Amino acid sequence: MTVAVAQDRLVDRLRQLSRDELLAMYAAAADVTEAVTSLAAAGKNPVTEVLGGADVVEEWAHFPPGDVIDTATQSQYYYHAHAAEERVANEHGHFHTFVRPQKLDPTLTPVVLSGNANADEPASWVMHLVGISTDAAGHLIRLFTTNRWVTDEAWYDDDDVIGMVDYFDMTVDTPSTALNRWVTGIIGMFHPQIADLIRSRDEAVARHRAAHPDRDVLEDRALQVTSEIPIDYLAQVRAIEAALESLPKS
DSSP: OOHHHHHHHHHHHHTTSOHHHHHHHHHHHHHHHHHHHHHHHTTOOHHHHHHTTOSOOOTTOOEEEEEEEETTTTEEEEEEOOOGGGSOTTOOEEEEEEEOHHHHOTTOOOSBOOTTOOTTOGGGOOEEEEEEEEOTTOOEEEEEEEOHHHHTOOBOOHHHHHHHHTTOOOOOOSSOHHHHHHHHHHHHHTHHHHHHHHHHHHHHHHHHHHHOTTSOGGGOTTOOEEEEEEOOHHHHHHHHHHHHHHSOOO
């Protein structure tokens, strides 16, 4: 598939959205640009910023230690790197993003609780939204979703997870405002792709369950990444602009 065809398909996907949705994505992209510019002015990028000057990046370790948690918005993320043989081409590591759904909508019911979750403490349950892969310079590579065991999350169905994506908003200033604006902006500017990935996640789980009825699919180490797509910042911005241009003039 050529880049031109891929871009046409992306524009077609975004044309399904309303003007307000497209403008929100465009504003999120502007936040990403401003955040990267701010970091670059200090000689940093999203990866160096989240690593906090660490000399050694231990595989699987969370950066920053203890994760970044915004108790006002119930949003959370961390960065880590897998063993080299488990990374996609050019990947240094990835950001895992979460919300705490019971603090946002206590009426939601998880399909499965995490192994470490206390059923009597729903405020502590986490819902994984999407992973954001980057190279060492912080350039975007892909978005992906994972099986339940990967992040030890409380597992909700796709409609509930998609409904929570808009709640992700890092408003704290640690490790830095610029980095948190960058992570939040990526979620916002790629919102439709993230929704598609979450639906594909549940479809992949259903297929795996049907193929292996004797296994606990959500704990099956044979199923790790449940959906993924390559992403490109400039291609997304161009597609948003093209979709906006195609809307009827008001």
